[in-house]
Each structure stands twice: as structure tokens, then as C-alpha cells.
């Protein structure tokens with residue numbers, strides 16, 4: 001068995017909110033769900049999109065944190081802000097290109113998806129990806145997902161001038177190696 | 192007179208629904224202490240019966256843990272499964288028997304409550320005859336309990352009239368499968384779905400009502416298969432449908448006839464299979480002759496090209512599956528609709544093979560097992576017909592009664608309510624059923640309940656129906672009792688007791704045993720635990736179509752469930768039925784039946800030009816007795832919404848969140864609009880999980896399918912208009928935590 005990977009495929013999502021409910025059952029943030037589930041535009045479509053932390057290799061949230069409260073572990077997991085350090089300034093909330101961190105007003109602390117650290121660190125699968133009935137969120141051995149699905153897992157993203165690589169993958173059309181949503185990234189510009 | 196003893200507001204104040212939002216001890220404190228044990232069992236909230244582990248501490252369920260080794264769902268759960276544990280330790284839980292009193296209900300001892308119940312049942316029977324008492328059961332009960340309910344009615348009370356809420360669920364499919372195949376079960380295990388090349392899903396909101404099936408469908412597509420969706424609404428699985436057929440409500444059988452027409456016209460049928468394994472094909476072929484794509488399109492609103500394409504995809508595949516649920520079954524021709532799909536499968540030889548078949552998606556928790564062992568008005572245990580002399584002899588021997596003492600078939604669920612209404616039935620004992628919310632035409636149901644001379648209810652929460660009760664016997668939750676159920680795929684599985692009933696609540700089976708004793712039948716109800724009931728059930732089912740003789744609790748645990756029929760302890764069980772084209776009729780063949788289209792029982796006209804259709808949302812279960820008490824599930828979908836298309840909304844000047852009044856030939860309902868492009872412009876949808884003025888079933892009608900006796904929930908004629916103001920129910924205070932005016936996010 002190869003190493004486990006976390007794969008997000010919004011096109012499979014059925015908007016059931018099982019992930020949202022299950023996330024609140026995690027031991028590290030009991031009662032609080034860290035998942036973002038968006039109904040894109042319910043009038044026009046049933047399409048929904050789940051968003052977990054992408055666990056960036058060089059996390060933007062940590063870069064912008066003035067209190068140095070956001071840490072990435074050896075295992076690549078970007079944790080919630082350290083309670084004694086976090087000043088709840090929301091810089092991370094504004095800066096994260098994926099819109100992941102949440103500032104909990106009552107606790108005065110930024111909390112975010114920690115890939116169910118309590119579970120994944122002891123070899124269990126994360127709550128959301130275990131329960132997800134469509135496996136839009138999937139936590140699988142990396143080779144398995146490539147055998148089973150037609151799409152390609154992508155770990156590279158461009159947001160204008162910012163390039164981000166992530167531990168979590170988004171499933172993209174076959175053969176894609178990077179996801180970019182900005183026309184500027186596709187232009188030929190004279191050096 | 193069985194009227195509610197208090198105003199509904201005051202009853203709600205005392206008995207809820209209130210919302211439970213946190214595990215026992217709260218999120219931050221007590222509940223962080225680790226569980227003392229993890230109990231492997233199954234979710235109670237639909238026929239998928241997902242494996243789940245309940246975390247238990249101090250005899251309380253404090254949370255859940257996925258059960259990844261259970262093969263059906265491999266850890267997957269929908270939000271109902273995730274939050275189900277919040278039904279335990281609930282402030283609304285009934286903790287002792289209640290007797291009706293001048294100022295509401297008062298607590299009583301078990302002796303008092305049981306003596307009273309038995310005495311009143313006996314008095315009514317002495318005065319008005321045995322059949323003046325009716326018994327209701329439910330399809331969320333374990334199979335042991337459903338068996339017990341049937342035996343209790345027929346042996347302890349000696350009444351003909353016992354039926355169950357599965358009458359609102361699986362009976363159209365059951366009738367069609369019995370008639371054609373000779374047995375009532377999905378012929379294929381779910382593991383067949385990913386192996387199909389084409390799956391046609393008709394009238395099944397898989398994403399919301401059988402969410403785990405989504406993964407099976409997506410895996411089928413991963414492997415290159417195609418998904419065809421037949422529904423008046425684009426339900427969430429439409430996002431990956433390869434072909435969407437927006438059928439007009441009530442015209443499903445016409446569409447299926449159109450598909451079969453194309454198959455036969457183009458010679459794509461499996462002549463060899465039809466000749467060797469079926470009867471009745473010629474009549475079926477003649478009946479679909481007239482349904483050319485053009486005529487089919489005119490009635491169904493599905494384009495002729497789409498009909499051609501769907502028919503070809505289905506017939507040209509080596510392995511195709513048709514799946515269906517209440518969307519085609521809740522009709523006055525629900526049986527015909529199912530027969531239409533069955534005929535399509537048989538004609539193309541898609542049955543009894545891996546990845547090929549016709550599959551009903553059973554809805555309720557024990558929707559499959561609950562209908563097999565004798566709480567259905569026309570059946571004895573083992574899915575035997577109650578009119579079959581040999582079946583009666585067999586069961587009479589197991590029950591130790593003379594065969595002629597077993598009553599003949601009685602009324603079905605809605606017919607029982609009608610007999611109460613006209614005064615023929617005077618007393619009712621009900622468990623696991625909330626007809627005031629779930630039966631059509633709720634004003635009629637309320638009038639009937641008011642007329643009862645005696646009404647006894649067994650339940651764990653005071654349902655809206657139980658407001659009318661003379662006595663409420665505080666029973667048990669699913670996690671408080673041992674037993675077995677049968678899942679949608681025909682897999683018999685083990686429900687393990689995780690905790691014991693709290694305070695003075697009792698196990699349901701004990702309640703029936705105690706009542707039987709008080710009715711002088713102690714020796715025929717000698718059970719000390721559910722296992723003894725199960726062992727008797729196995730004997731009673733022996734030799735019937737649903738043969739459980741070889742199934743034991745131990746085998747279920749070792750083999751991750753067992754598929755019936757399983758006639759002996761060395762039999763491996765039967766995951767797939769009809770292999771080799773052998774069906775359950777005596778001649779071994781499938782008996783194809785003609786399925787004709789006819790108008791709905793509540794047709795549209797100038798005054799009521801639109802179709803109203805009803806159904807479920809993902810966060811609620813049936814009449815909501817449980818899920819309307821679970822905070823996060825209520826937050827997800829707090830109140831019913833009227834779904835309508837922008838084109839229809841524009842005609843009436845309605846925007847999302849506006850209050851809309853839906854009027855049918857019964858009455859009106861006012862709820863907030865959800866304007867969406869994902870529904871036919873001639874159709875409005877209202878989910879049915881709520882009581883009182885929010886109840887969609889105020890609007891529905893009592894027309895039944897003549898054979899299955901299922902009500903026509905999926906088609907009522909209606910009109911809509913923008914309401915001048917919010918209705919009374921929305922102005923009154925709602926339970927804390929439920930937002931009064933939820934934004935139209937979904």
C-alpha cells in the first residue's frame with residue numbers, strides 16, 4: 001500500500017452536509033465544523049463544493065500571521081493557530097487563497113481543518129473523507145485513486161502571481177497538472 | 192373521544208419537539224472523556240442500514256465512530272447517521288407510561304398502563320367484535336418486533352386488521368415483484384451497481400434518500416458506465432447524469448412503455464431469454480405498440496430523441512440496471528410503473544446476472560425485513576400469503592393455534608384509517624407510526640383519530656399522532672434493543688443493543704409480551720429475549736420465499752450479514768436472485784404483466800393546473816418524530832419549502848423566500864419559496880416531514896393503488912399564489928436554534 005492522500009472532487013459532491021456534521025465530531029475541535037460547503041447558486045444549479053484545508057507546502061496563512069501562531073508539522077499538516085499566540089486578527093482568513101481558516105470569535109482563536117490530526121496521526125482516516133457518501137472527499141492510498149478514477153489529482157495551483165503547492169489534491173480533468181483560474185497565467189508576456 | 196387533551200402549543204411545550212444539539216455532558220466537558228465501548232451496529236434512519244459504531248459511556252450513547260469494515264458503506268454515512276446519536280439522552284424522551292388526564296397526560300406505573308390497555312382492548316372487542324380493534328406496526332422496527340406485532344394482532348387479539356407504515360413505502364414495488372418474479376426483494380446486491388454499463392434511476396432521489404448509493408453510481412461511472420436519470424426534478428445526482436429525462440409527474444409507465452416500444456421496434460430485445468424464462472411477453476409487446484416516441488413525448492414531456500437514446504443505451508449494454516424508488520411507486524398506478532421498468536429489464540435480458548437487474552431501493556430502516564414476517568395485512572411470516580392454506584397450516588403449527596383461528600387478510604393502513612372514520616374500527620394500538628404526519632389528507636386522519644374509543648401508542652417520543660392517545664407506553668429506541676433487520680439489498684444484519692432503555696421506559700418486545708399475557712395468551716408469547724423471538728421467526732419463515740431458517744445472530748456477525756433466502760445453516764445465503772433465469776414462481780418463469788397508463792386520482796384542471804409532488808430532504812427521516820428533535824439536522828433544513836421553477840415564479844411574481852400558498856382540492860399550505868431551475872415548470876415540490884400547518888400531507892389525497900393500496904403522494908393537482916403575509920405557524924415561536932426564516936441556500 002502506498003502513502004495515503006486526501007483527494008477533493010467537487011463534481012462528485014451531492015451537498016448532503018455529512019462532512020460538515022462529521023467534522024464537528026472531531027476531537028480537536030469538538031462542536032465546531034471546519035468544512036466549508038458552498039451551494040454555488042441554488043437557483044441555477046444543484047452543484048455544491050466542499051472545501052477542506054489544502055495543507056499547503058508553504059502555507060500562506062502562516063506567512064501572513066503577525067503572531068507566528070500557525071505551524072506546519074513534520075507530517076505536512078498545517079495546524080489551527082496556537083491558542084496562546086493567536087491574536088484573532090483574521091489576516092490568515094483574508095490571505096488564504098482557498099478561504100479555509102475561520103476565526104472563532106468566542107475563543108479568540110483561528111481554527112481550521114487539521115486533517116483530523118487526532119485521527120490521521122494514529123492511522124485513522126479523517127472524519128469527513130470517511131463518511132462522505134459520494135467520496136467527493138476521499139482519503140485513500142495514492143495509487144488506488146489513480147486506478148479507480150479517470151480524473152488526475154492536482155497539487156499545484158496558481159493565483160495570479162502566487163504559485164501554491166499542496167498536500168491535498170483536487171481532482172482535475174485527465175492530464176491537467178496545474179489549476180489556474182486567471183487568464184493572465186496563460187498569456188505569453190515578453191520577458 | 193381521543194382528542195388531544197391539551198392545546199397543541201402546550202403539548203409541544205411539554206413534549207417537544209425540542210432540539211438536542213450536544214452529546215451528553217456537552218461538547219467541552221463530560222463527553223470528551225473516552226468511550227467505554229464501541230458497539231458495532233447499524234444506522235436507524237433508512238433502508239441502506241449503514242454500519243456504524245456507537246460510542247457508549249455510562250449506559251449512554253455519546254457519539255459515533257465510522258465502521259469501515261462493514262462492506263456496504265465502508266464507513267460512509269449521511270448526516271442522519273452522523274447525528275443519530277443525538278436522539279439518545281434527549282429531553283423529550285418518554286421515561287414512563289402516560290395516561291390521559293384532565294390536564295394532559297399523567298405518569299403511570301407499568302401495571303396500571305398495561306392493565307388499562309388490555310382491559311380497554313378487550314372491552315371494545317367484547318362490545319363490537321374482534322375486528323373492531325386494529326393494530327399498526329412500522330418498518331423501522333426490528334424484524335423480531337414486526338413479527339411480534341403481526342402475531343400479537345392475529346393471535347392475542349384475533350383481529351384481521353394489522354398493517355404497517357411500509358404501506359406508504361414499499362408495497363407498489365413489492366406487489367409488482369411478487370406478481371412478476373414471485374418474490375419481493377431487490378434481486379441484486381448493491382455490489383452489482385458499479386459493474387453495470389448503464390444504470391437507469393427512475394423516481395429515486397438517491398443523493399438525499401439513499402445517499403450511500405451515490406458512491407456506487409459514481410464508481411459505475413468511473414468504470415465508464417452511463418447514468419440515466421428519470422425525475423421531474425434535477426436531484427443532486429443529476430450533476431453527473433449522462434442523460435436526464437424530465438418526466439411529467441404521473442406518466443412514468445408511459446415513458447417506460449415508450450422505451451420498450453423502441454427496444455422492440457428496433458429488435459433489440461433478448462428473444463432467447465424471453466422464450467426460455469418468461470411468460471406474457473406477447474401481451475406486453477402488444478400493449479407498448481401504441482407508445483411510439485412521439486406519443487410518449489406528448490404525454491411525458493420527455494423529448495422523442497431522449498427516449499430513443501435511453502432505450503438504445505439500455506438495450507445495447509451487456510449489463511444494465513434499472514433502479515427505482517418512491518418517485519414511481521407513490522401513485523395510484525404505482526404497481527404499473529414498477530411493472531413497466533421490470534418489463535424493460537426482462538425484455539432486454541437484464542436480470543439475474545452480475546451488473547444486470549431491476550432494483551427497488553427500500554426506504555425505511557427495516558423496510559425490507561419489516562414487510563417479510565407478518566405485520567402486513569395480507570401476509571404471514573416468510574413472505575407467505577395469508578390466503579394460502581398450506582402457509583396457514585405451517586404458521587399455525589409454529590404458533591400452536593388451529594389454522595382456522597388465524598384471521599384472513601384485513602385492511603391496509605389507509606383503509607384502517609377509513610374504517611375508523613366510518614366507525615367500523617373503534618380501537619387502535621399503534622407502534623412506530625405517525626399517521627397524522629405521514630398519511631395523505633391529514634384533516635381526515637385527525638377526524639378519524641378523534642373518533643377512536645380507545646387509542647394506545649407505543650413510542651419513545653410523543654409523536655403528533657400520540658397526542659390523541661389514551662395511553663402511551665414508553666418504548667425503546669433502536670439502539671436499546673437487540674435484533675435483526677434486512678437492508679435494501681436483502682442482507683440480514685444484526686442490530687446490537689448498545690444501551691438499555693432509560694428510567695422507566697421499556698423494550699418494545701416486552702410491552703407486547705406483557706399485553707399478550709394480560710389478554711390470556713401468555714403461553715403463546717413466552718419470550719424472555721429477542722433471540723427467542725428470532726428463533727421462532729426462523730421456523731415460521733422456513734420454506735417460505737423469505738426463508739430465514741439458516742440465519743443466526745452468530746452467522747450474521749461472522750459473515751457481515753447474510754442474504755435470504757437461506758434455508759439451512761450450511762447454506763451460504765443468496766446475494767443475487769434469479770441466476771440462470773430461475774424465478775420464484777412454480778413454473779420457474781418470470782410472469783410479465785401488462786402495465787397500462789391511466790390518469791392520476793387527482794387530475795389537473797383549469798382551477799388546479801399544476802402538479803404537487805412530495806418527498807424527502809437529506810437531513811430528515813419520514814414523519815420527523817426523531818430528526819425534528821436533532822438540532823444539527825433541523826438547522827440543515829428547518830422548515831418545508833415550496834420548490835418552483837423561475838418561469839412559474841415569474842408568472843406569480845414570486846421570489847425565493849417569499850411566502851407562497853399552495854392550494855389543492857383539500858386545503859392550503861403556506862411556506863417559503865425556493866425558486867430553482869431544477870424542477871419542471873409545471874410542478875411544485877414540498878417535503879413532507881412536518882406536522883400541522885406545515886404538513887405537506889394536508890394537501891395530498893387518499894386515492895390508492897387498487898392492488899398495492901399505496902397512496903398517491905407523488906401527484907396532486909394544485910395551484911399557487913403569493914401569500915400576503917407569513918402564515919400563523921411561522922409567526923409563532925419556533926424551537927430555539929431553528930432559524931425562522933432560513934435563507935434559500937438550498
Ligand code: SF4
Nearest residue numbers: 013014016017019132
Ligand atoms: S459529505 Fe461529501 S457529498 Fe456530502 S456535502 Fe460533504 S463533500 Fe459533498
Ligand code: SF4
Nearest residue numbers: 023113115116126128
Ligand atoms: S479533515 Fe477533519 S478537520 Fe479537516 S475538514 Fe475533514 S473532518 Fe474537518
Ligand code: SF4
Nearest residue numbers: 234236237241269272
Ligand atoms: S440514513 Fe441511511 S444512508 Fe444515512 S447513514 Fe443512515 S443508513 Fe446510511
